Structures are given as structure tokens and as C-alpha cells.
Amino acid sequence: MTYSEFTKRAKRFMRERLSLTDYTDVQAASANIRSNIPFRGPNIYILFVAIVIASVGLNVNSIPVIIGAMLISPLMSPIIGFGLGLGTNDTDLLLQSLKNLGIMFVISLLASTLYFLATPLETDNPTELLARTNPSVYDVLIAFFGGIAGILELSRKEKGTVLSGVAIATALMPPLCTVGYGIANLNWHYAGGALYLFFINCIFIALATFLAVKYLRFPVVEERDGTSRRRIISYGLLILVVLVPSFFTAYSIVRENRFTTEARHFVKENQAIGGTYIYDYSTDMSVKPYTLTLRLAGEALSTEARAQLYANAEKHGISHAQILFADDATIEVRRLNEREIMRDWLASTEAQLRQRDDSIRALRQQLDAYKALVLPTEQISAELRAQWSSIDRITLARADSTVLLVISEKQAANHKKETLTHEDLARMEQWLAIRLNVPSVQVIKNN
Secondary structure, three states: OOHHHHHHHHHHHHHHHHOOHHHEOHHHHHHHHHHOOOOOOHHHHHHHHHHHHHHHHHHOOOHHHHHHHHHHOOOHHHHHHHHHHHHHOOHHHHHHHHHHHHHHHHHHHHHHHHHHHHOOOOOOOOHHHHOOOOOOHHHHHHHHHHHHHHHHHHHEOOOOOHHHHHHHHOOOHHHHHHHHHHHHOOOHHHHHHHHHHHHHHHHHHHHHHHHHHHHHOOOOOOOOOOHHHHHHHHHHHHHHHHHHHHHHHHHHHHHHHHHHHHHHHHHHHOOEEOOEEEEEEEEEOOOOOOEEEEEEEEEOOOHHHHHHHHHHHHHOOOOHHHEEEEEEEEEOOOOOOHHHHHHHHHHHHHHHHHHHHHHHHHHHHHHHHHHHHOOOHHHHHHHHHHHOOOEEEEEEEEEOOEEEEEEEEOEOOOOOEOOOOHHHHHHHHHHHHHHHOOOEEEEEEEO
């Protein structure tokens, strides 16, 4: 096979694979697009349902609910109709598409604003709302290539499921409802960002449709003047105006992502500096320049360690002015010399000895108090019997400051008790008070 034959076969192969002529029906596609543009009948109810579903989904931060609103929204039809009218020089179709899109836009905006004014729900972390308030050039790419997929799907003879994916990728209803949320809550950052995203989607879906219509050679409406050329130029200028802010937004997103990535790597590499540990960190993108806050634990960061951290941060493109320290969890560690160590040891030992002496003294006092409470019953009994032989047994007891002595006498052989006189009892009281060193004694004779 010669080179020229190989080239011809390759061109024929690519032409067969890339050709769209045999797989598209531009007449049927044009009729289908035109029939779905008018905002009447079922489209009115479908739009209302889509507004409610999208607003609820944003309010409760539910991705599946928001996707459902994207799938049923009729907003795509007038946008594709606008691109078709631009590509076929159909002024009537252009005006009709813009009119119906404007009506849908106003109704969606009013309905979503009223919903968010009336709803009692509030989301702590509205990630789905936030995702539609900071559009960039990446959203431009999504809208453009989604629009191409959409018009190709509408143009081919055998329809598939591409339109569902296009509706999800090029979201139109959620940004509009986010604008309503911003207006209802007087949050102009949300409202402006979401409105910009909506315009990006509309313009670049229409642009993709225009280019596809030209490529597929849809039937063109003849015009008598050069309005078509002027219209294309005006539309091109509008695209440039919309593109410029998106590039700035994309640049900011790339910078934020880079700073976050470098901060994460920096913290991972420097998590332990001597006795200091970075247990957490946070980045703040709302200030210029961006800042990195390091939360420290362990020993307080020394001057040398701080300088080392600054030097390591510079390697990651983070200046020392961007680093903030939160060292509330650190402690000051003091290095001691030998004299200070000995002095602290002696002070600690002295304190321990003093504590031991206090404990011994307290135990002795408790022992003395216990001994004072215990009465020598057996000893007193023996001494009393030595003085009064008629005593059989005694009982000693305390009643506050008085000692009670209960005496029982022996039974005599003639069955008569030897009786202790009152004088004996009085002598016993005096003797026992001196013997036990107590203020008073009371003797009770047990007959």
C-alpha cells in the first residue's frame, strides 16, 4: 500500500466515523425545538413545579432533589431556540425565544423569592447554595460543551438519554432559585453570583447551539439587509463581556486551591517542631493575602523553632506574614541548672517531712482521745473489792463528763446481803473521781 492510498483510506475512515449527515434530521430537530419554545399549557405547570422542587432542594441542601428540578425544568428550550434563531437568521424565532425566556426568568425569580421569604427552614452549611454563587471559566466550559451535546441529541434521528445529562450539567433552575434566596435574605453576593452563573449558562448554551446549527447546515431564513452580521458581532461582544469576569474567578479559584494544597503539605511536613506539635490548622481566603492559622500544643514555640517554621513555609510559597499562631494549648518549659534542681528537691523533701510529722501528731491525738474514753473496768473492780469485800461485780460507763458506777453485792451464806452504807457510796464517788481524774462520779447500787 502506497502512502497516498493509506492517506485516502484514513480520510475515508475518519469521514465515515465523524460524519453526522446520516444520523441527523435537521428538519425534525428544528420543528421539535420550535414547538417547545412557547410558554403555555403544560410548560407553565412544569416550570412552577421545577421552581418549588429546586427551592426546596436548595433550602434543605439536598442534591437529589436539586437534580430532579434540573431534569424537569423547561428553561432549556427557549435558550436553544435563541441559538437556532441566531444560526438560521430567524428574527421571529429570536424574539419569541427571548420573550418566553424573559417570562420564565421573571416568574422563576418572583416565585423563588416568595418561597424563601416564607420558608421557616434554614441550613447551617448551605453547600448547594454556595456552589452557585462563585462561577468561573469552568462553568463556561460546562455550559458550552453541554449545549453542543444538547443540540446534537435533538438533531439525531434516534433519540437517547443525552438530554438528561445535559440538563444536570448545565443547571439553569438552581441558579435562578439561588438568586431568589439572595434577594429574600438581602444577600447580594449570593444573588449576583448566581445571576452571573445563569447568564453564563444561557449565553454559552446558545453559542454552542449556534455553532452546531451552522455546522449541521440547518435551513437559513433569507434576510434583505446585513442585520444578521451585526447581530452575530453584537452577540460575540456580549460573550467577551461575560467571559472576562469568569477568568478572574477561575484565577482566584486556582490560587485558593494552590494555597490550600501547599498549606496542607507544609503542616504535614512540620507537624512536630521540637516539643511543639501542630494539632490543627485553618486557612482564611476572605482576606488578602490569604492566611494560615496554626494551632499549637506542647511546649511554647521557641524563637529558633519559629524561624525554622517560617523558612519551611517559604519553600511552599507561604510568607511569614501569612502565618498566624494559636498557642493557647502550649506550656512554658523552663530549663533548670543543678543548683535549682537541688533546691527544688530539698524543698520537696522538707514538705514531705512536715506532712509526715503532722500526720503522726494527728494520730497521737486520736490515740490519746481513744485512751481517755476507755475505762479500766477490771483494775477498778479489783481495787474496789480490796476495799469493800461485799462487792460482787461492777459496771463502768460514761455519760458525757460523768462516770457511772453500778455495783452489785455478793449474797451472804445466811442469805442476807452485806449492805453498803451511804457513807461507803460517797467515799467511792470521791475516790473514783480522783482515780479516773474526772469531774464527777455517780455510784448506783444494784439491789
